[in-house]
Amino acid sequence: MTTRDRYAAYADRIEAVSPSYAAWARSLDDALVALLAEVPEQQRQPELFFAVARRLGADPSDPGALRAVGREARPALVAALASATVQANDPRRLAPVVPLFAALAAATERPLGLVDAGAAAGLCSIPDRVTLDHRTSGSPLPADRAPVPSSRPDPSGRDGRGGVRTEVVRMHTAVDGPAVRLMAEVRGAVPAPASRPIRIGARIALDPSPIDLAAPGAFDRLVEAVPPEATDRIALMREAARATLAVPPVRMRGTLPGDLDRALDALPDDVEPVVLTTGTLVYVPGADRQRFVDRVRERGVHWIALERTGILAGVAATLPPDVDPADPEAFATASLDGVAVAVSDPFGTRVRWLRAPNL
Structure with missing residues (x-):
């Protein structure tokens, strides 16, 4: 192209x-x-x-x-x-990956040790502080109604008032304190809701130029890459910034793949290591991108990703044949340990689940 x-x-x-x-x-x-x-x-x-x-x-x-x-x-x-690097890690991208963190949390007794690679200010370093709902209909949910699991439509596909019924399922509830609420339109092999809250025992934000949200003007710098019309997105980023400030990650200056080992080695011994990349690897040259993938595998740590569909050959090989990388609804692929589990629009707001996370 x-x-x-x-x-x-x-x-x-x-x-x-x-x-x-x-x-x-x-x-x-x-x-x-x-x-x-x-x-x-x-x-x-x-x-x-x-x-x-x-x-x-x-x-x-x-x-x-x-x-x-x-x-x-x-x-x-x-x-x-x-x-330069793009600094605006959009917290909406957490929607396709929170269920993957929940699956990891359910599979281990240890809290997770998160290395957010390409973290910017760490707005995607807070999967435990996301309340996530899945909506399985295109019908809008009234803003004043809290999302709860609802029954399916009657055989006609409509509720008692003649409107298409929206089914909303709570997938994960945030821990106490500042948090972010996300809603994703979903279809396909939707995973089960989280069986218990995600526990994060340590967070490291690895970035070539990490942002300290507590510094004056930091948030303004963070939203430089956000289109000026996206006022709702900026508001959500403010909420995520508040949640991040409540549990600030350890900021580490570095790049991929060269500083991955240093970041992983900084995690305490009593956590289950997991590396997160959300829209990061498109900015890593192809050869280094593969070196990163190889090193994650060699270290034997978990890897959760939401990256542009097709840029990771190994992940792309696990996609079903009907996924078209040119389709805006399949712009990004969510993967766990190199296996594709979902595709989504660029912002993670519309998700097609391909398979359940397999650990």
């Missing part, structure tokens, strides 16, 4: 959520394509490019601002883009 094709596909995918980012993606001209060619391929992701451009003063409300910053600040833009 060429750079132009990648940005055109991104524009089509993001337009309903962010017209401003779609316009930026479609504004790509020969000069910007040439600029992007100066950085490694994994640094050409639209979200990363747009975040760096905003940091340098580009206004997303101006469709021509991306071209302008490319002309006026080209050396600074190339330099920043070459070393």
Whole structure:
């Protein structure tokens, strides 16, 4: 896929959520394509490019601002883009992986020791602080109604008031304290609800530039990559930030695969190690990506991932043949120990479960 094709596909995918980012993606001209060619391929992701451009003063409300910053600040833009990482770990991506953490928690008596690789500020380091509901119908749930398991529709497929009944199942309940509530539309081989709460005994946030949420301006930096129209997403990130501050991870500066061993070795001996990657490995060059996979396997630790469908050959080989990586509903693959268990949209809000987690 060429750079132009990648940005055109991104524009089509993001337009309903962010017209401003779609316009930026479609504004790509020969000069910007040439600029992007100066950085490694994994640094050409639209979200990363747009975040760096905003940091340098580009206004997303101006469709021509991306071209302008490319002309006026080209050396600074190339330099920043070459070393930048996307910092906005979207907490919605926890929805497809919380059931995998729950399966691990049920299979061991020890608390889990989490290494969140590519953690940014650690907003995905809190699976224990997620209350997760699965909804098996497209019908909207009233905002003032707490989700509870409901009976299935009558034979006509409707409830007593003539509307399609939504079945909502509580999959995991967060521990006490600041938490995040997530809802996912699901279908397929839906796993069973958690049999007990997820216990996390240690958290390490590994990132090339980890963010300390307690530092002034940290949250503003964190949302640089978020489209400006996504106010609901930013609000959810604030909730996740509060939950993360209640159980802050140990921040460790490092990259994959070189610093994986250092992060795992920092875990205490009385935990069950598990590595988490959520949208991280697309920014790791292909050879290093495979080295990471090989090292996780050599260490004999668990690995939970939500990564772009197809970028991990071993995981892709476990997908059923009817999964199309070009389908927006299969943009990402959730996997446990290298085996695909679900596919989802980019944000983990619509999930097709393929099989139950197997431990």
